[in-house]
Amino acid sequence: MASNVKVIFLFLWSLQYGEGQVNVQQRPPIQVALLKEEVSIPCKVTFPYMMKYTKFSIFYYWINPVGKKTFISSKSMEIHIPPGEENRTTTQSYNLKLKPLESTSFTGTYYCEVKWNDIVKMGRGVFVLARDTGYIQTSYRWEILITLTTLLAALSITGTALLLWKRKVVCPGRNQLLNTLRHKVETQPPSASPAPATPTYDCLDSQQVDVYSVLGSNTDKPSCRRSPPGKTPKKQETLEESFDTLYENI
Structure with a gap:
């Protein structure tokens, strides 16, 4: 078994x-x-x-x-x-x-x-x-290659155009910027020249003033700073009296 x-x-x-x-x-x-x-x-x-x-x-x-x-x-x-x-x-x-x-x-x-x-x-x-005998076995290798090449070329051209347009909008050309600045300068009105400042001098602070020395100093130095109206200093009054007396004697 x-x-x-x-x-x-x-x-x-x-x-x-x-x-x-x-x-x-x-x-x-x-x-x-x-x-x-x-x-x-x-x-x-x-x-x-x-x-x-x-x-x-x-x-x-x-x-x-x-x-x-x-x-x-x-x-x-x-x-x-x-x-x-x-x-x-x-x-x-x-x-x-x-x-x-x-x-x-x-x-x-x-x-x-x-x-x-x-x-x-x-x-x-x-x-x-x-x-049938009329059938031809086609190869799509070249058709696919040409299609891909055309598509890549179209994308490249489109990307370049977009970059140029963006650069033109955001960053204008140097000539355009210079023309804009020149136009602004030409259209701006000429600014008024500032008035020359009036020289200010202090008077001589002496107790006894000689008339002749005062006359000599007046020919070389400008007049003293003017005082506000209604407020004539005492020294200036004394000088004016001396000038009057001198003119009368001459």
């Missing part, structure tokens, strides 16, 4: 181990094909060089845009193990060459399916877009 359980366990383990070593890949996932042009459906099969995995069958299907599945072809493969490559993993390509597409109705997803005795692996499919 224990030996039977061991055999079953080894069988399940071998299945799981083998399933992890096999795989099916289909790349690129999208193709664009023109009518009357041959199409190649990729199919890469990965498996170990073991007797149980060197024999398998490949099936190709087509699923149209409405979901209808159509069988295309199949083929059986038997691989010979190269000397010294036992138990090593290998990847083989089995691409399917389709006949030239007749119309755009052949657009759809093409699948590759691989079957071993107890394992089935299916690729993710390749979507083929069938286009």
Whole structure:
């Protein structure tokens, strides 16, 4: 009983181990094909060089845009193990060459399916877009580059114009500032020159005044500061009397 359980366990383990070593890949996932042009459906099969995995069958299907599945072809493969490559993993390509597409109705997803005795692996499919012969695959690289260049140039010109306008408004030019100052100076009325100040001198403060000395001093020095009206100092009255007496004697 224990030996039977061991055999079953080894069988399940071998299945799981083998399933992890096999795989099916289909790349690129999208193709664009023109009518009357041959199409190649990729199919890469990965498996170990073991007797149980060197024999398998490949099936190709087509699923149209409405979901209808159509069988295309199949083929059986038997691989010979190269000397010294036992138990090593290998990847083989089995691409399917389709006949030239007749119309755009052949657009759809093409699948590759691989079957071993107890394992089935299916690729993710390749979507083929069938286009008319007048279709030209355009590249938008130059259009995007020209658009970006034009946009950057427009932004640069706009920024420069805004800076110049702001500088003109906030900081006027030197010539304009000089013209404004010159205009203000020319339109301003000439200021009246201030009247010369009248010199003021103090009279001699002496108790006895000689008439002749007074006469000599009058020819060299200006007159004394005038006193307010109605207030004549006594010394000035004495001088005036002396002048009168002198004139009368002459």
